Amino acid sequence: MTYVSVQRLLAEAKKEINEISVHQLKDALTRVEDLVLIDIRELDEWEQGSLDEAFFLPRGNLEFGIENIVMERDTPIALMCAGGVRSIFAAKSLQDMGYTNVASVAGGFNGWKNAGYPFSVPRSLTAEQRSRYARHTIMPEVGEAGQLKLLDAKVLLIGAGGLGSPAAIYLAAAGVGTIGLVDFDVVDTSNLQRQIIHRLDAVGKPKVQSAADTIARLNPDVRVVGHQTQITSENAFDLIEQYDIVLNGSDNFPTRYLVNDACVLLGKPLVDASIFRFDGSVTVYDTAAGSPCYRCQYPDPPPPGDVPSCAEGGVLGVLPGIIGSLQAVEAIKLIVGIGTPLTGRVLQYDALEAEFREFRIHKNPDCPVCGEHPTVTQLIDYQEFCGIPHPNGNVPEPAL
Amino acid sequence: MATVRIPSPLRKYTGGQAKITVPGATVGEVVQNLVQTYPGMQSRLQDDAGEIKRFINIFVNENEIRSLQGADSPVAETDEISIVPAMAGGK
Numbered sequence: 001m002t003y004v005s006v007q008r009l010l011a012e013a014k015k016e017i018n019e020i021s022v023h024q025l026k027d028a029l030t031r032v033e034d035l036v037l038i039d040i041r042e043l044d045e046w047e048q049g050s051l052d053e054a055f056f057l058p059r060g061n062l063e064f065g066i067e068n069i070v071m072e073r074d075t076p077i078a079l080m081c082a083g084g085v086r087s088i089f090a091a092k093s094l095q096d097m098g099y100t101n102v103a104s105v106a107g108g109f110n111g112w113k114n115a116g117y118p119f120s121v122p123r124s125l126t127a128e129q130r131s132r133y134a135r136h137t138i139m140p141e142v143g144e145a146g147q148l149k150l151l152d153a154k155v156l157l158i159g160a161g162g163l164g165s166p167a168a169i170y171l172a173a174a175g176v177g178t179i180g181l182v183d184f185d186v187v188d189t190s191n192l193q194r195q196i197i198h199r200l201d202a203v204g205k206p207k208v209q210s211a212a213d214t215i216a217r218l219n220p221d222v223r224v225v226g227h228q229t230q231i232t233s234e235n236a237f238d239l240i241e242q243y244d245i246v247l248n249g250s251d252n253f254p255t256r257y258l259v260n261d262a263c264v265l266l267g268k269p270l271v272d273a274s275i276f277r278f279d280g281s282v283t284v285y286d287t288a289a290g291s292p293c294y295r296c297q298y299p300d301p302p303p304p305g306d307v308p309s310c311a312e313g314g315v316l317g318v319l320p321g322i323i324g325s326l327q328a329v330e331a332i333k334l335i336v337g338i339g340t341p342l343t344g345r346v347l348q349y350d351a352l353e354a355e356f357r358e359f360r361i362h363k364n365p366d367c368p369v370c371g372e373h374p375t376v377t378q379l380i381d382y383q384e385f386c387g388i389p390h391p392n393g394n395v396p397e398p399a400l
Numbered sequence: 401m402a403t404v405r406i407p408s409p410l411r412k413y414t415g416g417q418a419k420i421t422v423p424g425a426t427v428g429e430v431v432q433n434l435v436q437t438y439p440g441m442q443s444r445l446q447d448d449a450g451e452i453k454r455f456i457n458i459f460v461n462e463n464e465i466r467s468l469q470g471a472d473s474p475v476a477e478t479d480e481i482s483i484v485p486a487m488a489g490g491k
Contacts, residue, residue, distance in 0.1 A: 161491030185491075195491070249490040256488060274487040278408045281487060297464075298486045300454035307455070310489035313409060320490075348484060352408055353418055357482065359459045362467040 010088060017091040020103045022112045025078055029053055035076045036069060038062075040090050041109065045082055049119045050109065056122075059086055063093060076101045084108040123148055129221065133175055146336040147175060151221060153335040154178040156243035158231060158259055160207040161185070162310070162320030163249030163273050163327060165197035170328035172215040172222045176335070179215065180243055182227040183207040194317035231255060233379035236262040245334055247327050248272045249320075251309060253301040254382035260285065260294035261379055264370045269334055269341075270294075271327045276308075278316050278351040280323035283361070284330050284342045287370040291343035296364040296371075301386040316351055323349065402430060402475045405482045413440035422481075427458060428471030430481060445483070455486040 020028070028035050039046060039054040046056050057065045059081070070077060077099060079087040087104040094102045105112070113119060125133065125144055129151075136142045136150075153176050157164045160183040171179055185207050187198045195207075202210035208226030215224050227239060231250075240246055240262050248259050248270060256272075263270040267288035274281050285293045326347065333339045346359045369376040401421040406414050414420060422437070424430035431452065435442040447453055451471075458465045459482040465473045475481065 159490050163490045191491075251489055251491040253486070253488045274489055276409060276487040276489045279487065281484070297457065298455050302453070302455040302486060307485060307488060308409070310491065313489075315489055346484075348482075350408065350418075357462075359457070359462050359464065359482065359484070360467070361457075361464055364466070 010085065013088050013092040017088060017095060018103045019084075019088070019106045020078065022105060022107050022115050022117065025080075025105050025112070026115075026117055028076075028078065032076055035078060037078045037080060038066075038069065039080050039109070040087060041081050043124075045109075046122065047124055049113065049121045051080070051112065051119050054080065059090055062090055063097065066094060066097070066099075070099070073098045074100050076103075078103050078105055080105040080112070081108045082110055084111065129175070132219075132221075136174070141338045142336055146338070149335050149337070150175045150332065151177040153245070154180065154243040155245045155247060155331055155335075156180040156182065156240060157247045157249060158182050158255065159249035159251065160195075160197065160211045161191065161249060161251065162194045162275060162315065163324040164211070164247070165195045166321045166324035167247050167249065167328045167331070168197055168211055168215065169218065170325055171331060172219050172224075174328070174332055175219065175221050176331075177221065178223045178225065178243075180225040180227060180239070181208045181211055182229065182231050182239060183211075184228055184230045194315065194320050196321065231258065233258060233382065236379055237266065240266055240268055243268070245331050246270045247331060248274075249324065249327075251311075253307075254386045254388060256294060257301060257385060258379065258382045261369050261376055263287075264293050265378070271330045271334075271342075273323045273327050275315055275319050275323055276310060277313055278319065280319050280349040280351070281346055282323050282326045282330070282342065282349075283346040284334070286334075286341065286343050289341075289343065290363070292361050292363040293367060293370045295369050296367045297346070297361045299364070299367075304386065304388050319349075319351055322351075401477065402479045402481055404430060404434060405480060407483055407485060409485070410441060410444055410483065413438045413444070424475055426471065427460060427465050427468075427473045427475055427481065430475055431458070431471070444485075457484040457486075458482070459484065 037054045038057050039050050040059040042058050055069050079090045081087040084106040091102045091104040133147045137144050137147050155176050157168055160181045187202045187205055187207055187210050189203055197214045198210045206228050208228045212224040212226050215222050246263055246268055264287045269286040271284050285291055287293050330342050346361055348357045365372050401423050404420050404422050406418055422430045422434050424433050460473055460479050
């Protein structure tokens with residue numbers, strides 16, 4: 001057995017590989033279109049700062065991971081470590097794998113930084129977050145970048161009830177960083193049959209408080225903002241403006257038209273759903289992306305009492321669990337930017353027949369709020385729009 | 401005859417039936433025949449002028465009739481017509 005010193009090994013490797021200076025790298029990054037820069041340092045080094053153009057692939061995973069990044073053996077590759085030594089051995093290894101156009105960056109990241117060239121400190125998940133979201137980040141569709149988007153996202157839930165409960169729980173578990181809840185109500189025993197975010201010991205407490213307590217025990221990454229109020233034409237813009245996406249889980253038509261109009265006017269995507277007895281319905285209205293809105297689907301509200309509420313007609317407890325979870329899926333897709341959103345389509349679930357059906361809905365060019373010549377350009381009186389008399393008036397008996 | 405799907409809140413007017421075959425060459429004719437057979441449906445589906453209420457979506461297969469020819473939309477033997485009223489429930 002002959003002993004070879006690392007100096008000797010390095011000298012041998014240097015003879016076989018190509019080295020470029022940080023200045024040549026700088027030039028190549030602007031000039032060579034298909035150049036792939038790979039940073040082979042360890043995670044703790046990468047986190048201190050790196051080039052925006054660089055892929056992160058630590059030396060220890062290089063041979064296993066390189067084909068996920070570079071398929072073609074003749075693609076130009078530049079390898080960067082901290083000082084330019086590890087990247088020499090790495091370059092040798094890639095050449096041994098048949099990569100024909102590999103260079104090691106002499107001086108490495110430190111040389112780049114000392115030359116005054118730009119770099120940034122990449123955001124990354126903490127060790128705890130890596131473990132918590134491992135089943136997300138391992139999927140290339142989400143990855144660490146997608147998980148960071150979720151952590152940065154702000155989602156507003158109208159109603160912390162039947163639909164809001166499963167949606168809030170799944171969004172919180174998924175690591176949506178800010179969850180706003182609008183609900184003026186307090187928890188009642190009759191809610192517990194379906195509103196799974198609330199527990200028996202929360203009866204009598206404000207729903208936003210009870211929901212915030214449940215989420216706090218689930219995921220400390222999530223900031224819950226409780227808005228213990230009724231959403232109205234006066235406060236809707238202020239509430240919705242602070243968020244990226246709105247989930248509708250309200251229980252009355254005036255609020256549904258109000259939330260729709262506010263989202264259209266502010267250009268926010270609205271993940272809408274409704275439930276009644278054994279039927280559920282979910283869709284995404286995203287007029288900023290050209291989709292129809294709630295008014296395109298239902299131009300006029302039903303007269304008061306014509307369509308009974310869940311309090312009057314009942315609802316299967318698990319139904320909002322299905323539909324609210326679908327809302328959470330759609331919100332996550334919109335945040336991460338994957339898949340095909342449920343826009344221009346309504347997904348309808350009939351629990352009794354055990355059937356899902358999909359219908360198409362179309363943008364109405366004459367829609368008063370999102371059409372070509374809108375007449376609703378600010379929020380209106382939605383109680384009046386829905387024909388509901390003001391508090392001292394007579395409310396018609398619901399026809400069941 | 402086309403098949404009409406009845407949403408669960410309206411099944412009390414159809415003796416609990418979820419699917420009914422109804423004759424008619426257009427959506428308007430099918431709805432007219434439906435409300436004649438099940439009179440309780442009339443006030444749920446049509447306004448005083450006999451028009452389909454604007455908070456009810458009617459789909460021929462997957463397409464809403466407002467995107468087709470409204471009540472005049474043709475209906476084939478194999479078509480499925482779905483009645484989907486607006487629901488407000490969420491809590």
